[in-house]
Amino acid sequence: MLTLQCPYCGVQADETELAPGHEAHLKRFSVGSSDEEFEGYMFARKNPKGVHFERWRHAYGCGKWFLAARDTNTLEVFGTYSAQSTEPPADLVAKIKQKRPDWEGYK
Amino acid sequence: MKPAIEGALRMKRYSVFAIAREALRHHSGWEKAWASPVPKASYDAIIIGAGGHGLATAYYLGKNHGITNVAVIEKGWLGGGNTGRNTTIIRSNYLQDPSAAIYEKARSLYETMSQDLNYNVMFSPRGLVMLAQTHSEVRGYLRTAHANALQGVETQYIGPEKVKELMPIININGPRYPVLGGLWQKRGGTARHDAVAWGYARACSAMGMDIIQQCEVTGVRSDAGRVVGVETTKGFIGTKKLGMVVAGHSGQLAQMAGFRLPIEAVALQALVSEPIKPCMDVVVMANTVHGYLSQSDKGEMVIGGGTDGFNNYTQRGSFHHIEETLRALVETFPMISRLKMLRQWGGIVDMTGDRSPIISKTPLGNCFVNCGWGTGGFKAIPGSGWAMAELMAKGEPGPLAEAFTMDRFKEGRFIDESVAAGVAH
Numbered sequence: 001m002l003t004l005q006c007p008y009c010g011v012q013a014d015e016t017e018l019a020p021g022h023e024a025h026l027k028r029f030s031v032g033s034s035d036e037e038f039e040g041y042m043f044a045r046k047n048p049k050g051v052h053f054e055r056w057r058h059a060y061g062c063g064k065w066f067l068a069a070r071d072t073n074t075l076e077v078f079g080t081y082s083a084q085s086t087e088p089p090a091d092l093v094a095k096i097k098q099k100r101p102d103w104e105g106y107k
Numbered sequence: 108m109k110p111a112i113e114g115a116l117r118m119k120r121y122s123v124f125a126i127a128r129e130a131l132r133h134h135s136g137w138e139k140a141w142a143s144p145v146p147k148a149s150y151d152a153i154i155i156g157a158g159g160h161g162l163a164t165a166y167y168l169g170k171n172h173g174i175t176n177v178a179v180i181e182k183g184w185l186g187g188g189n190t191g192r193n194t195t196i197i198r199s200n201y202l203q204d205p206s207a208a209i210y211e212k213a214r215s216l217y218e219t220m221s222q223d224l225n226y227n228v229m230f231s232p233r234g235l236v237m238l239a240q241t242h243s244e245v246r247g248y249l250r251t252a253h254a255n256a257l258q259g260v261e262t263q264y265i266g267p268e269k270v271k272e273l274m275p276i277i278n279i280n281g282p283r284y285p286v287l288g289g290l291w292q293k294r295g296g297t298a299r300h301d302a303v304a305w306g307y308a309r310a311c312s313a314m315g316m317d318i319i320q321q322c323e324v325t326g327v328r329s330d331a332g333r334v335v336g337v338e339t340t341k342g343f344i345g346t347k348k349l350g351m352v353v354a355g356h357s358g359q360l361a362q363m364a365g366f367r368l369p370i371e372a373v374a375l376q377a378l379v380s381e382p383i384k385p386c387m388d389v390v391v392m393a394n395t396v397h398g399y400l401s402q403s404d405k406g407e408m409v410i411g412g413g414t415d416g417f418n419n420y421t422q423r424g425s426f427h428h429i430e431e432t433l434r435a436l437v438e439t440f441p442m443i444s445r446l447k448m449l450r451q452w453g454g455i456v457d458m459t460g461d462r463s464p465i466i467s468k469t470p471l472g473n474c475f476v477n478c479g480w481g482t483g484g485f486k487a488i489p490g491s492g493w494a495m496a497e498l499m500a501k502g503e504p505g506p507l508a509e510a511f512t513m514d515r516f517k518e519g520r521f522i523d524e525s526v527a528a529g530v531a532h
Binding site (some may be wrong): 001002020022043052070073074 | 420
């Protein structure tokens with residue numbers, strides 16, 4: 001079972017306590033943007049086989065949204081961090097890079 | 108039609124006489140059903156993915172369009188992906204017109220598939236009931252029944268008494284999941300999933316097509332915006348046309364070809380029980396609780412569950428989804444409560460934003476994609492192959508595929524099956 005540590009309340013939360021929220025760090029496009037930009041924001045997802053940054057909510061705990069880095073191919077969790085982040089923290093990126101030398105990096 | 112008939116002459120037909128002949132010579136004369144050739148330098152068309160959809164595409168390229176210089180490339184073994192991992196349900200009771208058209212085409216092709224391929228796919232049109240267990244489902248299925256009547260798909264909305272008559276083992280008075288009615292498709296049913304892949308593979312091989320297993324595509328080579336071939340673990344193979352039919356891994360292939368697909372990969376699970384005596388001769392889908400139930404010819408209860416909510420390529424799903432499905436099915440079918448479950452497995456399904464497939468041209472010239480079948484690909488295999496073959500042969504989508512193009516997401520022209528049809532996803 002997938003276990004993620006909630007960065008707010010510190011609980012090691014089982015998957016059944018959590019609600020998945022798909023890809024993190026999406027740039028939002030709305031009124032005034034082009035069709036391509038809006039389509040990309042609405043539908044195009046990285047969907048990587050490997051390192052993935054995603055949103056989760058501690059639904060049956062503190063109720064807060066947070067972000068996590070996880071490998072979609074092994075289900076390994078690299079770490080979780082605050083939802084108030086516009087990009088993954090540098091130490092987490094370094095940790096992932098160490099574990100996955102072939103990873104092309106965030107961006 | 109012509110190449111298929113020529114091919115059939117080269118292929119030894121299966122028949123009652125063949126069984127008698129082989130019985131007399133101790134079964135020493137059965138030939139391999141398909142060849143395992145070394146790849147040629149180039150082909151008229153390459154299809155990536157030897158699952159049901161890929162093999163069906165190759166078959167109809169040969170049968171309907173006379174293109175037989177074709178290779179089907181598979182990184183594992185044929186039919187080893189989602190074709191071998193589904194719950195084998197066949198139905199066409201969809202809400203939207205384009206979906207009903209392609210799924211009904213597929214269902215009707217399943218009816219004659221065994222004769223067409225000279226391979227017993229064990230199609231069993233035993234009937235299928237989608238249970239309405241909430242009032243919104245009742246309204247949804249009444250709407251679907253009316254839509255199906257207009258589309259020429261034979262379905263019927265039935266009350267709880269008729270449901271009970273069709274499946275005496277059901278409990279229609281459950282406290283949490285009462286049965287309020289059902290959408291009945293008499294001509295729906297099941298087929299032997301492996302045999303569908305094997306039958307198509309045999310027919311393709313007989314037409315002279317190459318099915319190349321254990322050959323992974325590692326890159327797509329293009330020149331001036333047009334595809335020229337694929338890099339594989341068995342070297343470069345040239346092609347005039349390329350079809351990508353790889354379900355869960357479509358995103359990775361698209362990346363190699365330099366474009367993105369509006370798809371996310373998640374795990375969908377299924378499981379089977381120990382075999383029991385025949386107790387239910389229809390297929391049941393309980394969409395409120397994400398559970399499907401049917402009895403296989405071996406007597407096992409085949410159960411389909413729900414998808415995980417997160418991206419996953421591991422071919423195994425979360426245990427709590429199985430628990431949720433079984434909890435609800437046990438209330439609806441109390442007699443299965445003591446059954447032991449024998450096997451559980453997961454497949455990687457490719458989900459689109461509107462839960463409808465993509466059969467489309469791509470930004471790369473002469474490269475076509477067939478994906479996004481999500482949780483419901485098996486039932487669509489022949490229709491999908493038919494439509495994809497037409498697209499690849501003519502370069503433009505035919506009537507079955509024209510609504511399923513990739514640009515529908517930009518244009519807002521969705522084929523919304525996730526909400527409207529109440530289909531479990």
